[in-house]
Amino acid sequence: MKKNGLKGSGWLFASPYLFYALVFFLIPLVWSFYLALTDWNLISPVYNFIGLDNFIEAVKHPGVQAAFFVTFKFMAAFVPMVIVSSLTVALVINSLPRFKGLFLIGFFLPYLASGVVSSLIVKGLLSYNSPLNTFLRGTFGLDIDWLNSPLSALLVVAGIIAWKFTGYYALILTAGFASISKEVYEAAAIDGVTPSQQFFRITLPLLYPALFTTLILSIGVSFGIFTEVYQLTGGGPNYATNTWQMEIFKQAFTNLNAGYASAVAIIASIVTFVAILLIRKLLEVWGRRNGWV
Amino acid sequence: MKKKTLALLVTASLGGSILAGCSGGDEAASSDGVTKIEFWAAPNPTQQVYWEEMANKFEEENDHIDIEVSPMKESPTSEASIQTAIAGKSAPTMSENINRGFAAQLAQSQALVPLNEIEGWDELVANRNMEDTIQTWKFSDDNQYVLPIYSNPMLFGWRIDILEEVGVTETPRTYSEVLEAAKKLKEKYPDKYVWAKPDLADPTAWKRWFDFFMLYDAASGGNNFIEGDNFVADDQAGVDVLTFMDDLRAEKGILTKEATDPFESGLGIFTDLGPWTFSYWEEKFPEMKFGETFDLALPPVPDSTDLENVNTFADTKGIVIYASATEEERAAALEFLNWVYENPDHDLEWLETTKLPPARDDLSENESFTTFFEENPELKPYAEAVPYAIPSIDNAKYNELQTHIGSHAVNPVVEGTVAPKEGWEAMKKAIEEELSR
Numbered sequence: 001m002k003k004n005g006l007k008g009s010g011w012l013f014a015s016p017y018l019f020y021a022l023v024f025f026l027i028p029l030v031w032s033f034y035l036a037l038t039d040w041n042l043i044s045p046v047y048n049f050i051g052l053d054n055f056i057e058a059v060k061h062p063g064v065q066a067a068f069f070v071t072f073k074f075m076a077a078f079v080p081m082v083i084v085s086s087l088t089v090a091l092v093i094n095s096l097p098r099f100k101g102l103f104l105i106g107f108f109l110p111y112l113a114s115g116v117v118s119s120l121i122v123k124g125l126l127s128y129n130s131p132l133n134t135f136l137r138g139t140f141g142l143d144i145d146w147l148n149s150p151l152s153a154l155l156v157v158a159g160i161i162a163w164k165f166t167g168y169y170a171l172i173l174t175a176g177f178a179s180i181s182k183e184v185y186e187a188a189a190i191d192g193v194t195p196s197q198q199f200f201r202i203t204l205p206l207l208y209p210a211l212f213t214t215l216i217l218s219i220g221v222s223f224g225i226f227t228e229v230y231q232l233t234g235g236g237p238n239y240a241t242n243t244w245q246m247e248i249f250k251q252a253f254t255n256l257n258a259g260y261a262s263a264v265a266i267i268a269s270i271v272t273f274v275a276i277l278l279i280r281k282l283l284e285v286w287g288r289r290n291g292w293v
Numbered sequence: 294m295k296k297k298t299l300a301l302l303v304t305a306s307l308g309g310s311i312l313a314g315c316s317g318g319d320e321a322a323s324s325d326g327v328t329k330i331e332f333w334a335a336p337n338p339t340q341q342v343y344w345e346e347m348a349n350k351f352e353e354e355n356d357h358i359d360i361e362v363s364p365m366k367e368s369p370t371s372e373a374s375i376q377t378a379i380a381g382k383s384a385p386t387m388s389e390n391i392n393r394g395f396a397a398q399l400a401q402s403q404a405l406v407p408l409n410e411i412e413g414w415d416e417l418v419a420n421r422n423m424e425d426t427i428q429t430w431k432f433s434d435d436n437q438y439v440l441p442i443y444s445n446p447m448l449f450g451w452r453i454d455i456l457e458e459v460g461v462t463e464t465p466r467t468y469s470e471v472l473e474a475a476k477k478l479k480e481k482y483p484d485k486y487v488w489a490k491p492d493l494a495d496p497t498a499w500k501r502w503f504d505f506f507m508l509y510d511a512a513s514g515g516n517n518f519i520e521g522d523n524f525v526a527d528d529q530a531g532v533d534v535l536t537f538m539d540d541l542r543a544e545k546g547i548l549t550k551e552a553t554d555p556f557e558s559g560l561g562i563f564t565d566l567g568p569w570t571f572s573y574w575e576e577k578f579p580e581m582k583f584g585e586t587f588d589l590a591l592p593p594v595p596d597s598t599d600l601e602n603v604n605t606f607a608d609t610k611g612i613v614i615y616a617s618a619t620e621e622e623r624a625a626a627l628e629f630l631n632w633v634y635e636n637p638d639h640d641l642e643w644l645e646t647t648k649l650p651p652a653r654d655d656l657s658e659n660e661s662f663t664t665f666f667e668e669n670p671e672l673k674p675y676a677e678a679v680p681y682a683i684p685s686i687d688n689a690k691y692n693e694l695q696t697h698i699g700s701h702a703v704n705p706v707v708e709g710t711v712a713p714k715e716g717w718e719a720m721k722k723a724i725e726e727e728l729s730r
Contacts, residue, residue, distance in 0.1 A: 041376075041398075041402055042376060042377075042379070042380035043376060043379040043380055043399070043402045043404045044401070044402035044403060044404070045402075045403055046403070123551060124553055126551060127550075127551045127552050127553040128489075128548065128550040128551060128552040128553075128555075128560070129552050129553055129555070129558060129560055130553065145549075145550050146550075146551070147491075147550075147551050148491070148494055148549060148550060148551070230369070234495060234497050236494075236495060236496060237494065238700075249369075252373075253369075253370060253372065253373035253376060254370075254372070254498070254692050255690075255692050255693055256376065256398050256402070256689075258380075
């Protein structure tokens, strides 16, 4: 009887979340699966059940194919950028004798900045007649078309997002540093290890749990890029920065193809889920092989 | 057991209250003989102020209609907000800020009321003196879904101060004259461009209104591009436009890199200009003076074209009434619109507030507007061009179709990767395939 009572209380306390999950996750999920099987645009009273046509059309569409590859290209550029920069920031802050919190807050601020505003600032900085480009043309004869060339556009977007997330990930890594006992370093110093040996043999393995978290988070970010691309390149040039979110937005709200956009969203979810799962497994194997886990 | 029942009750009541919060709160359309209508104004303060003022004045004289004006949300675009409002059954009675292409999408989805079927429509068109202007707004099913509020015939601005410096004393009107000006410009100023516009390399659909369609409407004499589901464009005019772009590129007269204020800074000497630019210039670029630093002209045309009555693209938006409105609300909405537009002073107030030319046939002749145009001479060319301005295509797939114009024709031609004729044929094929789906 007592056990039943506890069960009741459990349901009671879990009910707000369960209800929230039902209304905002489960029902929309089922609904989007249904929508993906129709040609509905959400506003017309007439629509048809078209089976898997939206999915078949989506996988053939250059925008969707581009979104698939662009995400991994972003990942290849963004993840190393953000991990190296956040690790550097965390290392520098960790070595500071005082005001660590103040500097951490300073680096964290870009995370709170609006993506729209930072994109517009970058757009101004990289414009043809900006001081930077005028200097590059005048001094080195370099005329770079930052946002109209596929590689530089991708790197610019990855750079903005890396700048935004560096402080946030540095915060996680700083917490990781704090958990490493100073005695380990003292013992290593007595044994005469070099600074690079100290970093690779002590810091990195002991930082692995925090590093694992930031890696997984940054990989997740690569699948959800929208604002910067929307503001800076619109997915161009020639789909070179067309992300999943950009493609879904264009189809749902510009072309009014809600059913098709739903199919793209489902494909994007599956790709994201599988990719993160695989990468997570690989990271775990890497950690285990090195004896860090 | 009691605890279980209690838990269920709490869960049910919590769910009920959340669901109640989610409901739209469907208000009665009419109470005490007063019809309440909701009007979404464009998401900018000037237009919102104008419509609030109109609604207040109307309500003073008509106590049987209550108009609630609110700004349209942009999350992230006004079109997306309207779409979600219709899907969520919370669409207003009517809204402004609707272009013809988006109206076609909504009309195809039966989300709009054909305005010509509401009593009082003909009276409205006659009273506002817009019989000719409204003809170009007729949709392919012969209905009128949009009441155009303003019509901006898009004009090209020329930096006449720089043209004079390079020895060009007349604003170029034909393709040859533009290319001649480009040669002279590059001779004296190799770092300047005729047309510095990053949008030329961007396939985003709406960007074609402000480059391709301005030139195409002028070159083709206003020939339609799409009629219903048929591609009916003038092939020769289309190829001429692309050849002009290609020739200008060959003269190094086009810059497609992102640039800050290229026309104002003199990096480019030719650009599309709408009347909304001038209020912005007054604050940010007071040195830009009409007739001194810049002049306005209709789009350049192929050399053999008649230079009289040249057509251009009309950037124009209007008001629609949503199908979710009741008969009573539709009638009230049209009564309000009739009240607004039967008095030219209201259009004058619109013009003074927004600087956007009202969509009426008599804009350049009606005495109500004479003083305004004398005080704002830079807006007069817009008023004069209203009868020659062609609104956007009315196909529900206008986004996909106009993206093809960019990705197959305009973008590769200005980048020099595709020949004009080849680009036109590829675009035509893609558009015809899109229309046949």
